[in-house]
Amino acid sequence: MPKNNSITLNTMDYRSGIDVGIWDRSTPGIIKALEPHRHDHYTCMLIEAGKLEVVFDFNHLEMSGGTFFVSPPGQVHQILNTFGATGYYVSFESHHLTKSAQESLWKSVGDTMLIVLSTIEQEWFRAIFDSMLKLPDLNAGIYRQVEEPLLSAMVEQATVLYHKSLINSESLSVRSISISKEFMNLVKSNFRTFKRPSEYAEKLNITVAHLSDTLKKVTGLSASQIIQKEVMNEAQRLLYYSEASIKEISYQLGYLDTKYFVRLFTKKSGCSPSEYRKIFAKKSD
Numbered sequence: 001m002p003k004n005n006s007i008t009l010n011t012m013d014y015r016s017g018i019d020v021g022i023w024d025r026s027t028p029g030i031i032k033a034l035e036p037h038r039h040d041h042y043t044c045m046l047i048e049a050g051k052l053e054v055v056f057d058f059n060h061l062e063m064s065g066g067t068f069f070v071s072p073p074g075q076v077h078q079i080l081n082t083f084g085a086t087g088y089y090v091s092f093e094s095h096h097l098t099k100s101a102q103e104s105l106w107k108s109v110g111d112t113m114l115i116v117l118s119t120i121e122q123e124w125f126r127a128i129f130d131s132m133l134k135l136p137d138l139n140a141g142i143y144r145q146v147e148e149p150l151l152s153a154m155v156e157q158a159t160v161l162y163h164k165s166l167i168n169s170e171s172l173s174v175r176s177i178s179i180s181k182e183f184m185n186l187v188k189s190n191f192r193t194f195k196r197p198s199e200y201a202e203k204l205n206i207t208v209a210h211l212s213d214t215l216k217k218v219t220g221l222s223a224s225q226i227i228q229k230e231v232m233n234e235a236q237r238l239l240y241y242s243e244a245s246i247k248e249i250s251y252q253l254g255y256l257d258t259k260y261f262v263r264l265f266t267k268k269s270g271c272s273p274s275e276y277r278k279i280f281a282k283k284s285d
Helices: 028-032 099-108 119-142 144-170 174-190 197-204 208-219 223-241 246-252 258-269 273-284
Strands: 018-023 042-049 051-056 059-064 067-071 077-081 086-092 113-116
Touching (some): 018 028, 059 067, 086 119, 099 144, 113 144, 119 144, 174 208, 223 246, 258 273
Antiparallel strands (some): 042 086, 051 059, 051 077
């Protein structure tokens, strides 16, 4: 069980804002990631070889060579096994991207953006990573003006491939996917404060009916269900990964009435917050 009242937050060195490198099981960042944590920044990883076993917010994934993923800020994740995996990574703050890349990333990343690459796509991403790694030697202390466009190109290409995979698999319009992703990003940033679909529809400048219809087509869930799902996910994270009291968790999630929060959690999870914590404490022993 966890030892802190909050989930570990891994931060960047804000003097740089971009950190790019090659990783394997011995890389310090990978070793740190063996414990549950969040980032305050984005991280892109290319798995070149082997297999990586990761948990993203209770979703267990095994990713093989040729997989590229983008992990957004705030998401709790943990590496379980590396299985000889190697690859590249870049961690960055979004202000280092071009405006276009920032908008593409915002519209695309709700949870983890996961892409299985073709051979030529993997070669392209590898070339971008290699170019970024060589820049400090090529341009000494003035390489940022070249590094940021390369990073932006990587992000833009990842979002293009991600949208293409969604459209091909779901037969959905780009506009529908864009609205859904923007909504989910807004929920991730505001679920502690805004609990009503109308508050999000206003921010998106669309009607509640349009929002609901779009979300149903893309996700199969209503706006209210997605908001409550995010609230429950964060509640479960805090119950499992922290030792914060039920009252503290209720307040963190925007519920001043702890009894109401307990009733809501029990209804959605099938057990009370205290029971949930006990169940998963036993599983982790």
